Amino acid sequence: xxxxxxxxxxxxxxxxxxxxxxxxxxxxxxxxxxxxxxxxxxxxxxxxxxxxxxxxxxxxxxxxxxxxxxxxxxxxxxxxxxxxxxxxxxxxxxxxxxxxxxxxxxxxxxxxxxxxxxxxxxxxxxxxxxxxxxxxxxxxxxxxxxxxxxxxxxxxxxxxxxxxxxxxxxxxxxxxxxxxxxxxxxxxxxxxxxxxxxxxxxxxxxxxxxxxxxxxxxxxxxxxxxxxxxxxxxxxxxxxxxxxxxxxxxxxxxxxxxxxxxxxxxxxx
Numbered sequence: 001x002x003x004x005x006x007x008x009x010x011x012x013x014x015x016x017x018x019x020x021x022x023x024x025x026x027x028x029x030x031x032x033x034x035x036x037x038x039x040x041x042x043x044x045x046x047x048x049x050x051x052x053x054x055x056x057x058x059x060x061x062x063x064x065x066x067x068x069x070x071x072x073x074x075x076x077x078x079x080x081x082x083x084x085x086x087x088x089x090x091x092x093x094x095x096x097x098x099x100x101x102x103x104x105x106x107x108x109x110x111x112x113x114x115x116x117x118x119x120x121x122x123x124x125x126x127x128x129x130x131x132x133x134x135x136x137x138x139x140x141x142x143x144x145x146x147x148x149x150x151x152x153x154x155x156x157x158x159x160x161x162x163x164x165x166x167x168x169x170x171x172x173x174x175x176x177x178x179x180x181x182x183x184x185x186x187x188x189x190x191x192x193x194x195x196x197x198x199x200x201x202x203x204x205x206x207x208x209x210x211x212x213x214x215x216x217x218x219x220x221x222x223x224x225x226x227x228x229x230x231x232x233x234x235x236x237x238x239x240x241x242x243x244x245x246x247x248x249x250x251x252x253x254x255x256x257x258x259x260x261x262x263x264x265x266x267x268x269x
Contacts, residue, residue, distance in 0.1 A: 013073060014035065016073065017033060017035070017069065017073055018032070018033055020068075020069075020072075021033055021046060021065070024065065025046070025048060025053070025054055026097060027050075027053060028048045028049070028050045028051075028053035028054045029048050029049025029050050029085070029088055029094050029097070030046070030047070030048050030093070030094075030097070031047040031048060031049065031085055031088070031091045031093050031094050032047045032093060033045065033046050033047070034047075038079075040077060040079075041075075041076050041077025041078060041079055042075045042076055042077065042078045042079065043079050043081065044069070044075075044078055044079065044080045044081065045081050045083055046080060046081070046082050046083065047083045047085055048082060048083070048084070048085065049084070049085050049088035049091075049094055051082040051083075051084045054082045055082060062080050062082075065080060066078050066079075066080055087123060089119055089120050089122075089123040089125070089182075090120070090123060090124075090125055090163060090182055090184045091163050091165070091182065092162075092163035092164045092165030092180040092181055092182045093163070093164075093165030093166075093167075093180075094165065095116050095119075095120060095128075095165060095180045095182060096165035096166060096167035096178045096179065096180040097165070097167050098116065099112055099113065099116050099130070099132075099167065099178050099180065100167040100168065100169040100176075100178050101169075102115070102116075103169045103171060103176060103178075104169050104170075104171070109132050109136055109144065109176075110144075113130045113132065113144075113146045114146065116128075116130060116180070117130065117146060117148050120182055121148055121149065124184075124185045124186065125149065125182055125183060125184055125185050126149055126150055126151075126183040126184060126185040126187075127147075127148060127149025127150040127151040127182075127183045128147070128148055128149060128151065128180070128181065128182050128183070129145065129146070129147045129148075129151045129180070129181040130145070130146040130147075130178070130179070130180050130181075131143060131144075131145050131146075131178070131179040131180075132144050132145075132146075132176060132177070132178055133176065133177045133179075134171075134173070134174055134175060134176030134177060135171075135173035135174045135176070136173075136176070139173070141174070149183070150183065151181050151182075151183045152183060152189070153181075155190070156190055157183070157189055157190070161183060161184065161187050161189075162181055162182070162183050163181070163182040163183075163184070164179075164180075164181055165179070165180045165182075166178065166179050166180075167180075
């Protein structure tokens, strides 16, 4: 296959595997999957909040998933590993699935959304946004948004920090879509600049840069005058030679002066 088609086919297969595992491991708090190619086969890392449900009794669930993935998706010698998520409240996909489960049970969408928001913010998140679309209260579909805190939606924080999750649920009025964005609070943003409060001399002597201190300490704050010593390189001195004036062409000061016009002086008088 051409390179472009190979990337597209790989992305489609990854999406199909993710959807299949999400449907099979919904009760286990499924959060995502990673595929790694190894010399012995394909390594599949499943992220879940409850690893015991992924493994199953005596490893039965893992064996069934391995056989199905090998047959349907043509994976070479798949090996499934389960990675436990210690803070599921900060994963957008898990929170979206829990919100969808609450709506399936008949809970009001507003109460369910605020319950998820309080749960996430108590866990130490910087911000959360929940978007619910569908026939919420009437036959006309609309979108309802719930926000708290700060959530970045562009740049590096959106790509690497913000956790994104999507879920769907079918109610009596119709299908409803859920989107959850969670921004953890234990991460450093690109615009978070740390100012060091340590002098240049101390930093040069110790060679350390402790957090919360600056290497550029102003002179007024320190109260000491700084002496900057610069070493001047020894360069060969160049003697300037005065140009030798030509005696024939040189003129004296008397010759240079303009002659006085006596006729002009008489007219002025």
